[in-house]
Amino acid sequence: MTVFYIVIQQIVNGLILGSFYSLIALGYSMVYGIIKLLNFAHGDIYMVGAFVGYGALGIFGSVLGVGWLGIAVALLISMFLVGLLGMLVHRLAYQPLINKQAPRMSLLITAVGVSFTLFNGVMVLTNGEYKTFSTSLGYEGISLGLVNITYTQIIMVVATAILMLALYWFINRTMYGKAMRAIALDQDACRLMGINVTKTISLTFFVGSALAAAAGVMAGVYYGSIQFYMGFVIGLKAFTAAVIGGIGSIPGAMIGGLVLGLLETAGTQLPFIGSAWKDVFSFGILILLLVFKPTGIFGKSEIERM
Amino acid sequence: MSILEVQKLTLRFGGLTAVSNLSFELEENTIMSLIGPNGAGKTSAFNCLTGFYKGSEGEILFKGQSIFRQKPHKITKLGMARTFQNLRLFKDMTVLENVMSGMHSRTKAGVFGAILRLPSQVHEEQRIRQVSKECLDFVGILDKESRLARNLAYGDQRRVEWARALATQPQLLLLDEPAAGLNQDEKEQLVGLIRRIRKDLGITVLLIEHDMGLVMKVSEKIVVIDYGQKIAEGTAEEVKNNPRVIEAYLGKEDEE
Amino acid sequence: MGNSVGGIDRFRKILGDRKTQGAALAVLIIFVILLPLVANNYIEEVATNTLFYIVLALGLNIVVGYAGLVDLGYAAFFAVGAYTTGILMHYGWNFWLTIPMAVLFSVIAGVIIGGPTLRLRSDYLAIVTLGFGEITRITARNLKITGGASGLVGIQRPSIFGHILNQITDFYYLFFILVILAVLVAMRLHNSRLGRAWQYIREDEDAAEAMGIDPVKTKLYAYMIGAAFGGIAGAFFAVKMTAISPETFAFTQSAMILLAVILGGMGKIPGAILGAVFLVLFPEIFRGIGQTRMLFFGIMLVIIMVFRPQGLWPERKG
Structure with missing residues (x-):
């Protein structure tokens, strides 16, 4: 019976972790889908999101309190500002190379440079210190036997679901979303049809970065502390999630994140993996996937060659 | 003796059949053309022969050896060279x-x-x-x-491409629309070159071409395909007067 | 920025003809040989470090520059070499005998990483190599034989003809010899059948394959040779430092070596050397500004890519 409760508890933990992965994976997938760039700096965008949220909570927390209202406001502010940061990065670092039709390798290296800049920038600004998110959220929740689910956990999952539904609506129902999907299919045709391609790409960066920022703030609230290197490993894992789902696919990124979150929490419970090897486990999954099923669950297979 | 034998070659992309049940033979030391209207499946067939597409069914024998679904570099090594329709130089x-x-x-x-x-x-x-x-x-x-x-x-x-293909020392040379983008003068020279490749170097030539003038002038045998299927085969004269070929190129009279 | 690059171009123009080039190279070599006679310990240490990174950059340049493959986990090979030497010497092996083993194991690592992944698209390859790099580091941290998180300590200094190499000057000259060998090997590879095959694949993989070149095998060679360079460098690194720990081989290390190659200009030997020199000297010169220097490093990388994606060293004109 205890085993049963452990399994349920781990599923809950896995879903929370998976929600973070999903939100970040969406940004990877959207950017990859539209300009075929593996945005290496995306994990750092998530990290910056956590810090902006921390700052916003510090400022508005005194007025709105550090409960759900304050957190929600901090979350929205962080999403907006980091979204702008994403657009800025696109305009300054990526678009000039896209205009020059530079090789993809140059674009990738630029992304590494952006990642370095954000990473070290935050390290300098924070002196490399941990910051503690002080919130008034307690540990109350629902208990089912030995399984404890806090309200915080429930609200996290619900918030993720809301963000994803909003994104789904945006992509499928609005003109901007349609433009994005069209550009992913054929940029030149879109240009001919009068779609402002650069602007749409910029918007994609805004949305992707805002979602990562949301994940950053939520992770800060959930885990309690943040630091400048929090984006690196989670960025890699979110990319794994995007690949699991099929890179370029929006529902794929959502599902991929949850799958990876569950797999990882399950993996940690296995005696021969444990927490010391859990990153090896995730990377191992990534490598096996890329080698044997690079199109992921929802990805479209490409015609074999040429 | 035939250097190349294509038997019931079929290539499908998802639901689309680009090449269907295509069979033909290529005699050693001849110049042959594969022609057909736009979208007839010429280039797809070509890419199956050279290994750039993996055929779905059938068999391709080169010098009696199967090269069906073989990798392009292995096919080249066996003695079949190709050029590209849109130049692919380094x-x-x-x-x-x-x-x-x-x-x-x-x-x-x-x-x-x-x-x-x-x-x-x-x-x-x-x-x-x-x-x-x-x-x-x-x-x-x-x-x-x-x-x-x-x-x-x-x-x-274009000439660099031909020289590059010749440097692989092939026994069979596949030319993918070699006349594309050439002026009349250059096309004349191309005809001479193709003949010299066969005569001086003893290399069998298979070309895919749009330019009918060139095809009729240089080919000893022509295979015509439409909708991925072979509709005619023979000398320039025979093909030219074949009603199915005329229909494929000009359309049926009672259509529209 | 534009000015300094223009400066390099002009400098290159002055060096245009072969005679001046040869003379400049001779002066440079004499300078490097005589440096320890006039330099203090600090300068010698920095110079030795520079030579060391030149070897790594030349090795990675074969993978990235020649074969056009992204590799964000190069430190893994360097780690395999260093740990192989460290562990074998712990069991009483002579240093010089560990070198072939270091090469062997890093090449095996290269095949394991490269074999299944070289078919992948370049950006997938980037992430896979990064993943392998991290796996290597985490494995070193978790295994007993590699000394866990604290790594290996007390690795003995090697000796040659009875002379124990324990002065910084010894390592300076040792690494200088390594650099010369590395340059020679890189040059010869570049101007060979294999070197051309890499370039064909980089320019147009389909056309190269149509010419009878096996892309996977050719790329794998680049990986194996690059890995061998890393393995040798790692072996020497182990005996110079006498202690190695997993964190030495973190992602930052891989990224730095890659930056050296790209900064200098991919595929160019002088470029890789220039990049490595810059990479070591930049943080040393800007030691005063502390942590901020890595921030500038990131910004500079973006600026260089945006304004000069082909790297600092100019292209050959044809």
């Missing part, structure tokens, strides 16, 4: 270096040969240059050997 390398690529599968120096500069490797390098220059001379642009490929005129870039 643009930032010299003309000579471009042609030297063809000798890759005929030579074998490896890591240690290169690092230690073994005599055998030095000798091999000389041979690669020698053969490549001969190929350039054959197509008539030896004087441009040290220019960068991207700086050549279009017609000369």
Whole structure:
């Protein structure tokens, strides 16, 4: 019976972790889908999101309190500002190379440079210190036997679901979303049809970065502390999630994140993996996937060659 | 004896059948053309022969050996060379270096040969240059050997492609729309070149071409395909008067 | 920025003809040989470090520059070499005998990483190599034989003809010899059948394959040779430092070596050397500004890519 409760508890933990992965994976997938760039700096965008949220909570927390209202406001502010940061990065670092039709390798290296800049920038600004998110959220929740689910956990999952539904609506129902999907299919045709391609790409960066920022703030609230290197490993894992789902696919990124979150929490419970090897486990999954099923669950297979 | 045998070749992309049940034979030391209206599946068939597409069903025998779903570099090594419809030169390398690529599968120096500069490797390098220059001379642009490929005129870039394919020392040469983008004068020279390739070098030639004038002039045998299927086969005269061919190209009269 | 690059171009123009080039190279070599006679310990240490990174950059340049493959986990090979030497010497092996083993194991690592992944698209390859790099580091941290998180300590200094190499000057000259060998090997590879095959694949993989070149095998060679360079460098690194720990081989290390290659200009030997020199000297010169220097490093990388994606060293004109 205890085993049963452990399994349920781990599923809950896995879903929370998976929600973070999903939100970040969406940004990877959207950017990859539209300009075929593996945005290496995306994990750092998530990290910056956590810090902006921390700052916003510090400022508005005194007025709105550090409960759900304050957190929600901090979350929205962080999403907006980091979204702008994403657009800025696109305009300054990526678009000039896209205009020059530079090789993809140059674009990738630029992304590494952006990642370095954000990473070290935050390290300098924070002196490399941990910051503690002080919130008034307690540990109350629902208990089912030995399984404890806090309200915080429930609200996290619900918030993720809301963000994803909003994104789904945006992509499928609005003109901007349609433009994005069209550009992913054929940029030149879109240009001919009068779609402002650069602007749409910029918007994609805004949305992707805002979602990562949301994940950053939520992770800060959930885990309690943040630091400048929090984006690196989670960025890699979110990319794994995007690949699991099929890179370029929006529902794929959502599902991929949850799958990876569950797999990882399950993996940690296995005696021969444990927490010391859990990153090896995730990377191992990534490598096996890329080698044997690079199109992921929802990805479209490409015609074999040429 | 036939150098190339295609048996019931079929290629499907998802629901679309690009090549369907295509069979033909190519006699050694002949010049043959594969023609058909736009979208008839010529290029798809071509890419199956050269290994760039993996055929779905059927069999392709080259010198009696199966090359069906074989990798392109292995097919080249067996003695079948190809050119590309839209030039695919190594643009930032010299003309000579471009042609030297063809000798890759005929030579074998490896890591240690290169690092230690073994005599055998030095000798091999000389041979690669020698053969490549001969190929350039054959197509008539030896004087441009040290220019960068991207700086050549279009017609000369085409010649680099032919020289490069010849440098693989093939027994069968597949030309994918070799006349595309050439002017009348250059097309005349192309006809001469194709004939010399067969006569002087003893290489069998299979071409895919849009230019009917060229096809009729140079081919000894023509295979016509439409909707991925063979609709006619024979000499230029026979094909020209075949009602199915006329229909495929001009459409049925009672249509519309 | 534009000015300094223009400066390099002009400098290159002055060096245009072969004679001046040869003379400049001779002066440079004499300078490097005589440096320890006039330099203090600090300068010698920095110079030795520079030579060391030149070897790594030349090795990675074969993978990235010659074969056009992204590799964000190069430190893994360097780690395999260092740990192989460290562990074998712990069991009483002579240093010089560990070198072939270091090469062997890093090449095996290269095949394991490269074999299944070289078919992948370049950006997937980037992430896979990064993943392998991290796996290597985490494995070193978790295994007993590699000394866990604290790594290996007390690795003995090697000796040559009875002379124990324990002065910084010894390592300076040792690494200088390594650099010369590395340059020679890289040059010869570049001007060989294999070197051309890499360039064909980089320019147009389909066309190269149509010419009878096996892309996977050719790329794998680049990986194996690059790995061998890393393995040798790692072996020497182990005996110079006498202690190695997993964090030495973190992602930052891989990224730095890659930056050296790209900064200098991919595929160019002087470029890789210039990049490595810059990479070591930049943080040393800007030691005063502390942590901020890595921030500038990131910004500079973006600026260089945006304004000069082909790297600092100019292209050969044809």
